[in-house]
Amino acid sequence: MKDCKRCGECCKVIPVRLTGMAPETRDWLIAHGAHDDAKREFILIPHTCKNLVETPEEEYPTRCSLHGTSEYPLSCARYHGFGNIYKPPGCGYLGE
């Protein structure tokens, strides 16, 4: 079953689809620390959500502190289950 594993990997970058992006914009973002994803579909701007916290778990060293609480953003709950968005390697929605 495809589901969120709460690994937090998607909470460390802001993905922007490369399709339609001017080369100059991509170059500017790269110069400011962004990088392409493995499939070169997105440019990933490093940005870690303030709600991501470290854990003692070896498998998942970071977790969303709001997951499972009433403060968990609906946008986060809905965002990742849909098809045409960035999913990091190991994401539970990839079904690996």
Ligand code: SF4
């Ligand atoms: S990368 Fe996938 S499995 Fe990990 S927190 Fe994000 S949606 Fe969940």
Ligand code: SF4
């Ligand atoms: S609120 Fe939680 S799930 Fe949403 S981006 Fe932040 S750490 Fe990730």
